[in-house]
Amino acid sequence: MSNSHDSSIRPHAHHFDSAHHEFESSKQGMWLFLLQEVLFFSGIFVVYAVIRGLNPEMFAAAAGLLDVKMGLTNTIVLITSSLTMAMAVNAAQTDKKEQCVWYLIATFFLACGFLVVKYFEYTHKFHMGILPGAGFLNPSDTHVIIAQTFLISAAALTSFFVARSKTGFRLSKKSVWISILFWAVSLYLTISYWVGHHGEHRVVGQDAQNLIDQFAKAPLFFSVYFGATGIHGIHVLGGMVVIAWLISRAEDAEFNSKYFTPVELVGLYWHFVDLVWIFLFPLMYLVA
Amino acid sequence: MSDHAVTHNEKTNYLNHGKGIWSWMTTLDHKRIGLMYLFTILVFFLIGGIFSLLVRLELFTPGKTIMDAASFNQAFTYHGSIMVFMVIIPLVPGALGNLVLPIMLGAKDVAFPRLNLASYYIFLAGALIAASTLFLNGVDTGWTFYTPYSIRTGTSAIFVLFGAFVMGFAGIFTGINFIVTIHKLRAPGLTWGRLPLFVWASYATSVLQVLATPVLAITLFLLMFERLTGIGIFDPNIGGDPILFQHFFWFYSHPAVYIMILPAMGIISEVIPVFSRKPIFGYKAMAVAIFGIAIVAFVVWAHHMYTSGQSELANFVFSLITMFVAVPTGIKVFSWIATMYKGTIHFKTPMLYAFSFLWVFTVGGLTGVILAALATNIHFHDTYFVVAHFHFTMVGGTLMGFMAGLHYWFPKFVGKMYPEGPAKISCVLIFLGFNVTFVPQFILGSQGMPRRYYDYLPHFTTLNQISTVGSFMIAAGFFYAAYYLIKAICCGEKASANPWRGLTLEWQTSSPPPHENFHEIPVVTEGPYEYKGDKV
């Protein structure tokens, strides 16, 4: 009952009829996963709608404190990464194995870049005393700690995936260097924070002070801002981890025109992450 | 078929396919995963049950009976959270669903076996995280985690929140798995029109899980950060809105109520035709009704919030929509009754549970209408009337359905028969105990006794005491059931492949089924309930 041209070429899980059947099923599974992602984010958008709807002036004023340039940079970075991801999928589908690796690496670094920009955006805000909710105007390191925990664990996972690839942990592999680099970056950011800023006397930004004087509920805007971008950031991190995993597999030449399910599925996920940001950017940065 | 198929003989089945604890812990076989779910959940059912008995004991007299207020608040919180998040939500999909669904579809396994095993361990991890608070400060927020109390309480609520958060993903993955399985892995000839109603029910349930659970995830996520860093979205001290939290919570938790009840309805829809030797009445209507309920489930959540201070418009809208839940539910109940009409009814234990299901679920459903109406709800909200109502639907509905299914499929998956006599006794005991427990609570609620009360006025005493007595009858019933079922597992008489002469696919393979469910993938030629000619 096999109706597929390639089942003879690539073995597939035996409860499926054919590799094609398995591919279709996996893809549907991925779409269902994205469906639950949409509903997950819908929560954030409800909070956004409610808080903005109830305090439009506060919202506009508070959004003024965000840095549009950085937001724009990130938008471009993320769209580019989406582009390279699409290219990677295309390369895998058309047996361009070397290209596929390079495109994936590009995607990985663009994602990394996105987070670095976010990192500077966040820490700058923290120092001006711009923190979500109760933290507003009295900075604490809690948020930084949480953020950096995510960062480090992502780096750890990445190198784990790299290491478990078929050909193991060889320094000659690009993916190995990537994971080392990722480690370096996250460690650098962490250490630089603790050396540079931990416990330093912070100057509460005057504009933040004025804002709260004018709108008592202003901290809520930053609850939404940090909530939305933070959760999105976590998704970017997750994306980087799986992309690293793809890179190491692509290096082992596991993907070809007959089998590219993982690349395609991760591609779907990555485009979704991009999609969310496409809405977050105007909703957050451009309301002023 | 591809070439890997091992030659089976009757001797080897999924139970003895692999040996040793490791072969169980790492199994990808949906049947074994189902059994692991079943075992884990029943353990938590025991814990949750003990808490319910403690609660009832404390309420035996006004004032202090066996524990102080603090412990009582924790007791009912644990009873609620454990029973909801760790028992009745995963019970039927996780345990029975995993056991039966793929076989009913004529599939060798679920679409993503590894994901399936993963979701079991995710569930286990979440459950253990939540349960760990038993050895920490405990938690006293009630299973609803309403803010701002859940933000202010000194107890270790955050672990329970995180546990529920994690368990949510187990549900989501199971849902994804089932949907894809039903879409992609149906046996040849098993068209949508020939799916057994249990499959339809599981399908609707999975849709609910995938759509609703992520909202619970984000809710708990925000609430955790509320406690960690005070982001203030739900905290009025910082300008947030506690009622918004209730919207978030019920957007998940109302559909969750249907996640609990729909699979049970599915089971009943299997049991009644088999033991009446008659096709289900109005198959199409039944299937449509299931989805009707599932969809409406998403647009009625704020009927839990009539007195919360939400806008009157919201009260109007949600009360109106809620009324329409009654229609598809009614259709199902009537059709079940009509299925029995002019049948030949065999009084086996599953059928007895089906009868009790019809009784308690009808009561639960009808009182639901009373609560859906605005005026009456104002008086009954958060009183024992509500407590009785949702126990009639959730406990009555889900647990009766589960017990029916458990006895119905017991021979298939254990390969032994359960003893009919003792089973009937425990069924009657549970049914009577149930009514003795919860009917008085309707009256208590009407008289105005609020729920979650550690202490109550003297004139409520009698009814509370009756209720407590009833709860112990239920306990006795369940313990007896556990006893004879365990006995049956080790030394029950061997079961034939199809003791109930059912027509759905799980009865077309040996009991217990082989490792990959079927020796030869069956080809379906007709519907699941066509009890004609010699099939009667």
Add this chain to the structure above:
Amino acid sequence: MDHNKEEPGHHILTVKTIVVVGICLFIFTWLTVHVAGYDFGAMNFPVAMLIASIKASLVALFFMALKYDAVENRVIFVTSLVFGAIFIILTSVDIFFRADDVYVTGPIFKEAKAASKFKQPWVKSNELLTHGKKVFSGQCVACHGSQGAGDGPAAASLNPKPRDFTVAADWIKKRQPSQVYEVLTNGVGKMPAFGNLPLDDRWALTHYVLSLGPKPIKDSDSDLKKVGIDTSKPDGGIGTSGPTELPIDFAIELMAVDGSVKQ
């Protein structure tokens, strides 16, 4: 399985399509930022959302290849959007249709007060501090202790412990006069409401309590407005605003309370 046969095979995007779509995305991004410069009044938000939606659908249709994908997957994606929308819309039905005066601004209880003996009691002054000390020794020491360190005789039997005024750490509300005054008036947590104290006493207490610890946050006019002080008026509108005046005998009684503390 025949029901798989109808399903489309996987579609391969050409490099050309990908690049073109990418370029479109960049253009629209530039457009979003650009139009944000102009003011379309009420249309600002819809315009921004329109552009975002176009970008989103480009990504979904081509990068995610929904255009070429199986019907089931398209249905799944649309479903997610529909239910997200349901969530937002039905929540709004509550949030945006509540009564106008539903949110608390200022004290919950109306002021029970005789006209102020101090001018501008919301402004810290030595008279207020000395008066505050007296009232404090009458009303507060039992729990908060004579030095305001939260170690009064009654503190032993209280949980949570009374606030220690000498440190700024973990106050429930902000350490600024208006907030302290609001707590005095309405109470918070286990702290009972003292709304039935004369307004003067509550302001005096406020300044005294804050003087015990490090420098408090300053009040803005908006903060003061929340506790019923209209800084635009010389008397802060205390004389006139607020509730109907007390029955005279009751007012006298309140004075008497004051007096009792003084002796």
Add this chain to the structure above:
Amino acid sequence: MNSEAANGMIPIQGTEIAAQWDAFYWFCLIVCAVFFFLVVGAMIVFAMKYRHQPGKRPTYIEGNHLIEFIWTVIPTIVVLVIFAWGWTVYRGMVSAPAGAYEVRVIGKQWAWDFQYEDGRVTSNQLFVPVNKPIKLRMSSTDVLHSFFVPNFRIKQDVVPGMYTNVWFEATVTGKHRIYCTEFCGLDHSGMIGEVVVLKEDDWKKWARGKSIQADYLGEDSIQAAQKKPSVEARSELSELAKKGKQLYEVKGCTACHSLDGSKKIGPSFKGIWGRKTAFSNAKNQNVDANYIRESLEYPKKKIVKGYPPVMMVYKGQFTEEDYNALIEFFKTLKK
């Protein structure tokens, strides 16, 4: 009249609305009963009639569109009727008439505070005139609470940061229980108060701080009006003394004054009545009604020897009735 429904399905009708509510409630109940007996009756009959007997074969029926149509339409109509009626009654329950007397309410862990238009504050007892519309404007200072008076069929959550309103026009004088129905922590079940519905002129008297002797506040109405049910359940105090005990518990006297003779911040109340007492700043005297009243209103005047001068001022927080109650209570605290 006893305001509790110790027997019977639902509480007494304390308001006009309650009567409407009951009518609607009984309608719903009857409809539900009908459907219940329909379903369960059919189930039992079929189970008996069509039980498996040798030789009998089932009839093959797949469905019947007419009957399915009928049992889709009829319930739809019924529930719509129920909705419409429920909505109309609800409207009456929530829309207060213009010019209703406004009382401010604060719910806090674990007591109710009421403030009247002239600024007086009472705790856990809401004094209102009969046959006058009363509007409660409520908020909370800590967590969610819910204001529930079964006799009036009214319930409304009390939300921090928000005002919620509820109104009623009591038609029955006497005392009606207030419950908190939103879980609010440790003493949730103790957060119980009462609405004291007074005759118009009695209420005027009370408003001037005078004491009221009214027969309708007599035995069984007070019976229903205990603050702490556990207290009511266990002691044989006279009604007034019980009320004194409540005040002792609610007003926080417990923090400083024990009942068992143990020395806390203040002197114990054990055997306080008539006790000869030495003061550090006044000449000795025996404890009597005047002294008790004085020490509550002007605590600094006489400081008992060996105790710090830290008693809080309770001036304006007690009514005449409260003072009497406290004194009654103290009398019961024999050596």
